[in-house]
Amino acid sequence: MNSVKIGSVGLGRLGLQHAVNIAGRVQHAGLAALCDVDEARLKDAADRLAVPGRFSSFEEMISSRDIDAVVLVSPSALHTKQIAAALAAGKHVFSEKPLGVTVAECREAEKAVEAHPDLVFMLGFMRRFDESYRYAHDMVAAGEIGKPVLFRSYSQDPEKFIEGAIAFAPHSGGQFLDMAVHDIDLARWFTGSEPETVYAIGGCYAHPEFAASKDGDNVSCLMKFKNECMVFLFAGRTAPHGYNVETEIIGTKGILRIASVPQKNLVEVLDAHGVRRECSENFLERFDTAYVNEVQEFVNCIVEGRRPAVSVYDGTRVSQIAYTCKSAFESGELLRF
Amino acid sequence: MNSVKIGSVGLGRLGLQHAVNIAGRVQHAGLAALCDVDEARLKDAADRLAVPGRFSSFEEMISSRDIDAVVLVSPSALHTKQIAAALAAGKHVFSEKPLGVTVAECREAEKAVEAHPDLVFMLGFMRRFDESYRYAHDMVAAGEIGKPVLFRSYSQDPEKFIEGAIAFAPHSGGQFLDMAVHDIDLARWFTGSEPETVYAIGGCYAHPEFAASKDGDNVSCLMKFKNECMVFLFAGRTAPHGYNVETEIIGTKGILRIASVPQKNLVEVLDAHGVRRECSENFLERFDTAYVNEVQEFVNCIVEGRRPAVSVYDGTRVSQIAYTCKSAFESGELLRF
Amino acid sequence: MNSVKIGSVGLGRLGLQHAVNIAGRVQHAGLAALCDVDEARLKDAADRLAVPGRFSSFEEMISSRDIDAVVLVSPSALHTKQIAAALAAGKHVFSEKPLGVTVAECREAEKAVEAHPDLVFMLGFMRRFDESYRYAHDMVAAGEIGKPVLFRSYSQDPEKFIEGAIAFAPHSGGQFLDMAVHDIDLARWFTGSEPETVYAIGGCYAHPEFAASKDGDNVSCLMKFKNECMVFLFAGRTAPHGYNVETEIIGTKGILRIASVPQKNLVEVLDAHGVRRECSENFLERFDTAYVNEVQEFVNCIVEGRRPAVSVYDGTRVSQIAYTCKSAFESGELLRF
């Protein structure tokens, strides 16, 4: 079986994790090259993972014959251009979300993908590759919970990361684009439907700094989907207990809850604080296996000549919805899609 | 210590339970009389509980010198008139919710209460007397979870009661007035604030019969409160697992969940279905002690000459909010209070 | 229906709770008298509960015509004599465990009970009257878990009560007689069988003071019952999290766990300590309702002329078993019953 030679771009926290995964946890793949503008960080990672190709220029990396595919974990603002350039260079592309920072950029990405039907393109909606989410999705798809009535999903970052979030706020798209996009993706995936209306609220409950960016530290929205399903999303940056991603799907015949408690592991502690579970600290810990699984699926698609279930159009659609949520939040009005 | 002689009105399921409680579980009180239009039901209950006073006429009962107070568990449409009549007859009044079936009726009830400042009037928002809700409220009041960010509350009736709900639908006020009033009361109690806006959706996911009454079998709403707190309420009639009342209060420093799983008792079963908890079957089981506690508080207020914390104005306010939620649901518009 | 006039003896923590329960939470009964050698304590309780009869002498109280029955919550060393005297005076008797402080005393109690077949005698194994234990027992009795394989039961007192336990140690019978008796009772009740062998170990893990009384701060034993069921009991005085009484019955077709987590109420807290439940603080909190239920059953037996399911012989048998466990612990040998 052929091994897919991957060049990975961006060595931030998630980028480094992807590199480690490709180097040792993804089958039928090899980490052929790394790319980062920070030369010291590049050298450190490449040395540690024994990666032959080292590039501080993205353009140089994609012109290399030694790579078959790229994994983009670069800043969001670069995604669209890098997707187009990599595809034009004949490379398969896995890109972290978002597809682009505007809907117009997403459209550009769509065109680039359409122009290369022979190449695999996949977007990093990793929650779809988490075992628990997949198990729940299989149950829903098998009709075990009947018709979906309410889809509820939370994304909460721990308070302890708040300084970084505040610093990043002016460059961020806000909570709906930064955090709720994954919940929007799940809502579409689980319900098989699209939103019709959205009402969004929230505020700066602990950190007034977000107001300057027309954002809140905690926000929520209620949407009605075309199939009548109610969708309630909540995104927050001040979780006192840890990294909390939980989802509930109430159906007419059954209810599923995924990670209703963000348990760190299987250890229960009984002490002066009561009976307790320690919590996941961040997305890397909670979705460790999902990050491996999604890149594995990307590689499998390349090897087997398949298309990923997550298409470029999903990326655009999720961005569109997140932008509408953001507009609803900023205007305080009920918006229709 | 004097014993308060109570006449209890209405012997439906909850009425009978109140009678049993007053007869044997409430201190400083005695069940002096029962009243119901169904003579057979009246005789059965009165015999069983050895109650001396038996009335098929409410007016006769309140003119009796042998009772100090009435507990109203009669049909909602009778509440306002019975409250006024009982107060006029010099009796303390405990009434099950709602205060009235229209806001105008609630105003009448207010006037009747205001006209008798010497008599105790209390409305049956029993959840406030549940030990877990009280414990959580104390924590919130003590500032342990910081500023409230999101208040989420569910009221779900089990699917097995659906036939009764369908039959009752034309006479009912709909889900927001029938079920969500308790969640609305909790939202005001926990946040200490009032709603500004509401968006409400839902539908007939399993039972189209509710559409004829402009209602759904499952509904929800998202409200923004004056103190910025987000409030999400969900009410449903098709719960597959049992009677489910759960509440979550997300604060900036802590999160509380009350009854996130509607456990019937402390028994955990491990068998072919997995590791499981059986669920509460109905409100009488779940709020058994709360129903005792609320009437105990009513009696204590009489004995000690205190006013209950739940006022007649709370009853009006909750009805107003529920009506606005209903209008929002029926119109599909975002409404402002 | 006649009301049973009860005289309650002993006003320690549990005694006071029994008095409160009889005064206001037990039906068909009235608290006619209180008895305690501490006159101040007696006056306080009697005033608070408006009890007419007040006795500092037990003998005087039982010679009163104003009481039908006694509830004994006196020091263990007095139980046997008070049981005999009360029965001889024609009073029904409810006694807290133990029946006697030696097996010989238990035999005396048996004789006293046998001499008064017309009077109701009941022993306070309150766990049998806890709703969760009853629910589990019904399931086992209905064959839902098949044949019992392993019965495991823990009784743990919180560390914060350790000073009292150390002070009381020289007068106590040790852990098996003080604490494990309830687990022994449950084991016999759930399995319907009797022990054949016992091996018992333990030690002073945190508090060497117990060694002087040939006791440990934590002990356990493994017994084989006649029906082959394995029985593992653990009793400890250093629980870091609270008052923990939990039981597991593993059967060939199902497993039941009662209170596997000593949750204080239905509130879940998510904060810096993780996701947690606060714990029961003591036996009065955990078995609040069970203490009411057991005295209610005593009263019902009197009113209805029934015998309680818990007999005096159960009291003797449990004491015998506890003494054998104690001997096994002290000798380090495997003992046969």
Add this chain to the structure above:
Amino acid sequence: MNSVKIGSVGLGRLGLQHAVNIAGRVQHAGLAALCDVDEARLKDAADRLAVPGRFSSFEEMISSRDIDAVVLVSPSALHTKQIAAALAAGKHVFSEKPLGVTVAECREAEKAVEAHPDLVFMLGFMRRFDESYRYAHDMVAAGEIGKPVLFRSYSQDPEKFIEGAIAFAPHSGGQFLDMAVHDIDLARWFTGSEPETVYAIGGCYAHPEFAASKDGDNVSCLMKFKNECMVFLFAGRTAPHGYNVETEIIGTKGILRIASVPQKNLVEVLDAHGVRRECSENFLERFDTAYVNEVQEFVNCIVEGRRPAVSVYDGTRVSQIAYTCKSAFESGELLRF
């Protein structure tokens, strides 16, 4: 970094899983060869995993220069000889438990290992490599729960595998050697101590067939360790709910429970059966990551020239203890180590 070339022996369920793991989930290692006496099974696995070396003879495989290390997942009766032969051939050895089927064999294995101090030898006590067990062990080692008081560990196989267990019973060492060895290993690892006494009981509660092999379908034992810690182990083959491995360590300052509920994943289901978690089906599902981690540690030890924390003497000691438990069970006597 050098890649360790591994030859894996035995292609039963666990053997196949080890092969899959080595081929794709263990870093710095490659699956160079497979060995099984069943040629069809060998071809299938080798084709599927693209393994160059294929051997139906163990001796041939270890004489190959293309492998650096062997992983033994062969029948227990072959372990000792294969360990010795592989070491003699200059190969590093990872062997599944047990070290040998008698203590004498374990001693032989010790000698073989001692004769090759330059080669890495490691035994497959995979639970030590499960993340939750490691996390708990770290907490205990850091003193967070104080002094260990009670160590309780269960190993339960689901009833649905009972036919295979009955068929294998005559060739098996019984429950203590087959199942409880892992709990014995954990007990020593967590307490850092050794047993002094053991009392063991059990029986055939559902399946009399085990009696012919002097075994039971469910057994337990209570041991006192030298550091005074009480150790209670339970092993059963009739679990109604799934594969259940759980451990509790009660300390003087805290209590830890590992996998007190054998949850399959993070999905909670609320339906007609209540609120429930589905359970792990078997050891491969529960310890999936642990099986990868242990071989990874073996490989890391080879690459880094380290010795594994689990020594050959641990293997002997665990076997000795399991044999003593077995003798105690068969004799019904209290045994001292």
